[in-house]
Amino acid sequence: MVAGFSRVPGAVTDERGLLHVGNPFVEQRALAAGDAVTPLGDRRVLAVEGEDRLSWLDSLTSQAVAHLAPGESTELLVLDPQGRIEHAASVLDDGQATWLIADAGDAEALLTWLMRMRFRLRVAPRDAGDEYAVVGGAASALAAVTPAAPAGTPLVWRDPWPNVGPGGHAYALVEPHPGAERDWSEAIVTRAEEERIAEAAARGEIALAGLVAADALRVAAWRPRWSAEVDERSIPHELDWLRTAVHLSKGCYRGQETVAKVHNLGHPPRRLVALSLDGSESLLPAPGASVRDGEDVVGTVTSFAQHFEEGPIALAIVRRSTPVDAPLVVDTEEGPVAAQQEVVVPPDAGATAGVPRLPRLSRRTR
Incomplete structure (x- = not known):
């Protein structure tokens, strides 16, 4: 080509x-x-x-x-x-x-x-x-x-x-x-x-x-x-890929148990976020750049682009526990650049089954 x-x-x-x-x-x-x-x-x-x-x-x-x-x-x-x-x-x-x-x-x-x-x-x-x-x-x-x-x-x-x-x-x-x-x-x-x-x-x-x-x-x-x-740890939930690539009620296939368990009972350990980057200093990250909350590395940039309307933007995978309002920073070769987070996959994604918990019986009621 x-x-x-x-x-x-x-x-x-x-x-x-x-x-x-x-x-x-x-x-x-x-x-x-x-x-x-x-x-x-x-x-x-x-x-x-x-x-x-x-x-x-x-x-x-x-x-x-x-x-x-x-x-x-x-x-x-x-x-x-x-x-x-x-x-x-x-x-x-x-x-x-x-x-x-x-x-x-x-x-x-x-x-x-x-x-x-x-x-x-x-x-x-x-x-x-x-x-x-x-x-x-x-x-x-x-x-x-x-x-x-x-x-x-x-x-x-x-x-x-x-x-x-x-x-x-x-x-x-x-x-x-x-x-x-x-x-x-x-x-x-x-x-x-x-x-x-x-x-x-x-x-x-x-x-x-x-x-x-x-x-x-x-x-x-x-x-x-x-x-x-996608990296060696990625599951579909982390990327909001259940939308178009996963059928949650079809027959058995390899990996289905994890898909069902995370969606119904758990939460994906990581989550996709969209980042709007500070373009004032022209510091541009590369895929693989670290995303930090203060001094704590919480994730990695997966894709970066210069958008004709939105300016410098990126997708990143971060830990689920990363606060949605955290002032994130992305590392570049020339120095850190501020990044505003927009939630793609929320921290509480999953656990859709809402299984009620049975009260534990005390010794006196047994």
């Missing part, structure tokens, strides 16, 4: 793909308005064919996909036995195959795991990244793109975030949710169509926005991503 889009005037690329075409702020406005598309070189396509594909994925993952209709969009998580997130993917079925869009850094490991779990079922997972690429943007912007449709159904995944899907649950209490205005879809396109888009953009016929702009809009929408927000 980098080779084709590097011909676009002003293009700046790296191993992930097209970063920007000269002005990320202008590109953010264009993306938000539905006037530009983003080549998503940091995403990769997997395909799962076979008659048992949907029931098989349903049994393995956090999402109910057994009856996913052609063209319907959702997302799923693969959890370990302790309920920690191992993999994540956007999901779309066309009636003949199920298409998974995963972060590039996760795709190979996800495919390897799927291959190990086939047993004798009629399923055939494969890497489709050499055949297909991914282009993102608002639904109106993707009208300039011809999605692949090998079975007749256009392969366009529509991001369900931040709507609460069937069987899901929302922890963020802010209304309207910051992600409500983000119109985001991802089209799976052939490599030939990808090249056509690059050539049209080089001629000025299609407006492009880079990954920097797309990620800024994601951060502003509090939208978690495997490549940014």
Whole structure:
């Protein structure tokens, strides 16, 4: 993908793909308005064919996909036995195959795991990244793109975030949710169509926005991503990912016990917060920067962006016990920067069952 889009005037690329075409702020406005598309070189396509594909994925993952209709969009998580997130993917079925869009850094490991779990079922997972690429943007912007449709159904995944899907649950209490205005879809396109888009953009016929702009809009929408927000301890509750990626009343799957226990009886040990950073001194953090309450390190920055309206913003994971009104500070290479916290996952998230406690019997009443 980098080779084709590097011909676009002003293009700046790296191993992930097209970063920007000269002005990320202008590109953010264009993306938000539905006037530009983003080549998503940091995403990769997997395909799962076979008659048992949907029931098989349903049994393995956090999402109910057994009856996913052609063209319907959702997302799923693969959890370990302790309920920690191992993999994540956007999901779309066309009636003949199920298409998974995963972060590039996760795709190979996800495919390897799927291959190990086939047993004798009629399923055939494969890497489709050499055949297909991914282009993102608002639904109106993707009208300039011809999605692949090998079975007749256009392969366009529509991001369900931040709507609460069937069987899901929302922890963020802010209304309207910051992600409500983000119109985001991802089209799976052939490599030939990808090249056509690059050539049209080089001629000025299609407006492009880079990954920097797309990620800024994601951060502003509090939208978690495997490549940014997930670490070896992450559970879905901490990221408010029960909204779109978890079905709380579906059948058994690996990690379900932890999902149910934390949601019904406990609280997630950490929580996602949105940070508005003091931009007066131009001190910018990097993902992995420490978040402090006074001298106490309470969390870590997972994503950072310069937003065209909100200025410097970030997502961070902090300890559940961190006070919601704490004056937080984020460390940068040049020094600390003040950060105003906005609660995404509240400290009291979970414990939804409200199980009454039985009074203990005293010795006198036994």
